[in-house]
Amino acid sequence: MHFNSIAYAKEQDKQDTLASYRNQFLFPTDADGNKLIYFCGNSLGLQPKTVSTYLQEELDAWATYGVEGHTKGKHPWMPYHEFLTEQMAAVVGAKPLEVVIMNTLTTNLHLMMVSFYRPTSKRYKILIESDAFPSDKYAVESQLKFHGYNPEESLILWKPRPGENLCRMEDLEQILEEEGHSIALILIGSPNYYTGQSFPLKKIAALGHHYGCKVGFDLAHGAGNIQPNLHDSEADFAVWCTYKYLNSGPGSLGGCFVHEKHATDTALKKFSGWWGHNKKTRFQMRDDFEMLPGAEGWQLSNPPILSMAAVRASLDIFHEVGMDALRAKSIKLTGYLEQLIKAIDNEKITIITPENPEERGCQLSIQVKNANRKLHDQLTEAGVISDWREPDVIRIAPTPLYNSFEDACLFCEKLKKIVDEK
């Protein structure tokens, strides 16, 4: 059986112990009701079938108890976020004290920068990877300006070398050797949303701390995809969203990590709200703010329970599967897809994502010669949901929870047909 036959792919699915999870998700379909090949979990994860039940539970609690739902029902709303903490912490390799689900990603990034970007006349620069997600770049630029610095001079980019697509660690080391003393904050997105390159978080945090910088990570493309081992990484903070690999619905809540070493540091500046205040006295409406220890202390508002219900539904699945099993399948599935794409052997397409599984998650980024967007549109017509990112990349993310080896094989049949035709 040749590896690029459907029979081979089906055999791999048979041996896959996580294969049945595919049936727990709702797939978009074509006009005839056939499931599309959904490779866009890096943008919006599919809906777990259980979400509607979890949501309905909270709608019922609201109908039954009104305001008393805050303290009554199966999952009272007052401590609702706490029902998510342990499972979320396990997914990102953190202690429960270090993790909270709140707000949305870019909001959390700003809140973290309020605390961890504290520029002085000598140390005020921010370093990011050059192809950072636009929202991250806008956020750090606006923070620089807010503090009176010019991004042109004070935003440092860690760039791939000319003619290359990926960032090299030795170049980061070089930048820090030259400018580390003036850098206040290092913020790296991992894996990078464009190339799919994932970075050695612990190494970067150690390097940054060696030069006295604070170090934070944006794990929008990491949470639920790779195991970032956040506690062990020693990063000062991290942020992520839950609507990509964590399948919690469009615009759903963000996650936030603050390392234990900052858990009770009351000298740390922060923007505060009543949900970050001591739970025991929160409703006594006292004047003086008494910060909760750990990441919870950064909470502002009472959270949107309906969105949180979807996060809870999704995290229950992650808890059942476990990141180790998920990652093991992911490495196999992405490796298989890579092998298939390489076998197409057409000079119009190149994979720019690192080959080493340690340096990537599930996503593969395919660079298309002459920035031909038409290829992406033809894939869409053929029943593949992938995405096109300017200037010249198609991103495909076979997510291990609901994509199959058969998906990978069918995708490559279609891709081959399209590129060979032109």
Ligand SMILES: *Cc1c(COP(=O)(O)O)cnc(C)c1O
């Ligand atoms: C998806 C993504 C975002 C989106 O931010 P929101 O505040 O959730 O809209 C930001 N940064 C990165 C790296 C992302 O991948």
